Structures are given as structure tokens and as C-alpha cells.
Amino acid sequence: xxxxxxxxxxxxxxxxxxxxxxxxxxxxxxxxxxxxxxxxxxxxxxxxxxxxxxxxxxxxxxxxxxxxxxxxxxxxxxxxxxxxxxxxxxxxxxxxxxxxxxxxxxxxxxxxxxxxxxxxxxxxxxxxxxxxxxxxxxxxxxxxxxxxxxxxxxxxxxxxxxxxxxxxxxxxxxxxxxxxxxxxxxxxxxxxxxxxxxxxxxxxxxxxxxxxxxxxxxxxxxxxxxxxxxxxxxxxxxxxxxxxxxxxxxxxxxxxxxxxxxxxxxxxxxxxxxxxxxxxxxxxxxxxx
Numbered sequence: 001x002x003x004x005x006x007x008x009x010x011x012x013x014x015x016x017x018x019x020x021x022x023x024x025x026x027x028x029x030x031x032x033x034x035x036x037x038x039x040x041x042x043x044x045x046x047x048x049x050x051x052x053x054x055x056x057x058x059x060x061x062x063x064x065x066x067x068x069x070x071x072x073x074x075x076x077x078x079x080x081x082x083x084x085x086x087x088x089x090x091x092x093x094x095x096x097x098x099x100x101x102x103x104x105x106x107x108x109x110x111x112x113x114x115x116x117x118x119x120x121x122x123x124x125x126x127x128x129x130x131x132x133x134x135x136x137x138x139x140x141x142x143x144x145x146x147x148x149x150x151x152x153x154x155x156x157x158x159x160x161x162x163x164x165x166x167x168x169x170x171x172x173x174x175x176x177x178x179x180x181x182x183x184x185x186x187x188x189x190x191x192x193x194x195x196x197x198x199x200x201x202x203x204x205x206x207x208x209x210x211x212x213x214x215x216x217x218x219x220x221x222x223x224x225x226x227x228x229x230x231x232x233x234x235x236x237x238x239x240x241x242x243x244x245x246x247x248x249x250x251x252x253x254x255x256x257x258x259x260x261x262x263x264x265x266x267x268x269x270x271x272x273x274x275x276x277x278x279x280x281x282x283x284x285x286x287x288x289x
Contacts, residue, residue: 012086017187030223031051042083053094053151057234058227065152066155072094073091089117089119093112105132106139120144123146124152125146126172134184145188149193162213170193174201199217210222213238229243
């Protein structure tokens with residue numbers, strides 16, 4: 001643990017994010033889906049934990065995030081809230097939990113706060129989400145936006161490719177970012193867009209940008225934890241830096257466990273409980289009787 005983690009930190013809020021942007025301080029964010037991981041992230045002084053709908057792919061085994069439900073999100077949000085006490089906790093609104101009506105958007109955002117223990121919600125989309133964002137914020141719930149590659153629109157995009165690579169698309173993304181800011185978002189995730197565009201958007205906004213596959217010019221960065229830990233082996237996006245190779249480590253540990261059982265070397269005497277010889281002899285007598 002770093003020496004920073006030894007000092008009790010103040011609870012991080014959306015206002016902390018805005019102040020960090022103003023001060024030119026970089027923001028760190030990671031995804032988490034369980035209490036233990038969230039606790040370790042807190043110990044590591046991560047500024048924010050996102051309970052992402054990415055759990056559909058990296059935890060639940062779906063091909064996309066589209067199958068994730070509100071009940072799935074609430075289950076994992078509750079777990080993360082039990083583990084992390086300092087980081088700003090943000091919960092993803094899953095597919096169709098906010099697109100159908102403004103009422104749904106507000107109600108489901110409230111559930112992530114009230115039931116899930118989150119401090120803010122995140123939703124995908126630009127100008128088409130402005131009205132819903134304003135309504136959610138009017139209910140007292142902070143909102144983070146998400147532009148660029150928005151995974152809930154994967155079928156529309158035809159895959160997980162880079163977005164906003166043309167001048168017109170780049171202009172629209174900047175316009176959307178300004179609309180989200182004016183609608184009250186306290187920050188925006190920029191995913192899989194050209195680094196120069198992300199840097200330009202970040203300079204134009206008063207609220208912080210959190211990049212994922214958007215270069216170093218953003219005000220902060222987020223990665224999916226199983227990606228950066230080397231746990232998710234199905235594919236690794238170009239923008240992921242692997243800080244560990246836990247998939248291989250876990251496979252080796254599980255294989256060693258199986259081998260020890262098959263060879264009879266586990267459990268050993270050091271893993272075994274015993275009773276005194278006198279009690280054992282008395283047990284044998286009782287059994288025989």
C-alpha cells in the first residue's frame with residue numbers, strides 16, 4: 001500500500017471532480033463489481049469507482065452489455081458500496097432503463113442511488129439525452145455523460161470501432177459534449193475517439209473528461225478492471241495497458257490445486273484438524289458400543 005493510502009482520505013464527491021479539473025489534477029477511475037475489489041481500490045486511492053454495465057461481458061459472460069438489467073446493476077452496486085467508502089461511486093444505467101421515458105430515467109437513477117448506494121449515475125448519448133439528464137439532475141441525482149463509442153449502441157455502430165473519425169462526426173461530438181455540460185453533467189466519459197479530438201473537447205469544457213481509448217489529453221482515465229488485471233481473456237482493446245496477468249496466475253493456481261488433489265498431497269497435515277488421542281480412543285469406544 002502506498003504511503004498516501006495510510007492517511008485517512010476525505011470522501012470524494014462530484015465537486016471534488018470539478019475542483020480537480022480546475023486545479024489541473026488528473027482523475028483516476030476503475031470499474032468494480034464486488035465488495036472486495038472495491039475495498040482494494042479504495043486502499044489504492046482510486047478517485048472513483050464505476051459499477052459499469054461492462055459487468056455483462058466481464059462478469060456475466062454476455063457478448064455485449066445489452067443483456068444487463070437493472071436488477072443486475074443493483075446487485076453489483078450494493079456490493080461495491082459495501083466495499084468502498086472513499087471513492088466516488090458511479091452506477092451505469094443499463095440498456096432501456098432510461099431511453100424509453102423520462103420517468104423511467106429518473107426512477108431508475110433513483111434506484112441506483114437509493115437501493116444501490118451510488119452517488120451518481122452514468123448514461124450514454126448526446127443531445128437526445130439532454131431532457132432526461134436535466135430531469136434526473138432536477139431530482140437531485142448527479143449525472144455523468146458518455147460519448148464516442150457507446151457500447152449500448154454497438155448494433156447501431158456495427159461493432160466496437162473508433163468513433164468520430166470524420167470532421168462532421170467530430171464537430172457533432174463536440175456539440176454533444178457542450179450540450180451535456182449545459183444540461184448539468186458533472187463529467188463526461190469519452191470512449192474510443194481520436195486523441196486530438198478528446199484533447200480539444202477537454203479544453204473546451206469546464207467539466208472533467210474521463211478517457212478510455214481517448215488519449216492522454218483527457219482530465220482523467222478509466223479502465224475496465226478485469227482488462228487491466230489481465231483477467232478477461234476473450235479480447236484486449238488496443239487502449240488497455242495490462243498491469244498484471246491474473247488470468248494466467250489463476251489458471252496455474254487452479255491447475256496446481258487439481259494436481260495436488262489427484263496426487264494426494266492436499267490436504268496435508270498442516271491443513272487438517274485433530275483431536276487428542278484420549279478423546280479419539282473414547283470416541284472409538286462409544287462407536288463400538
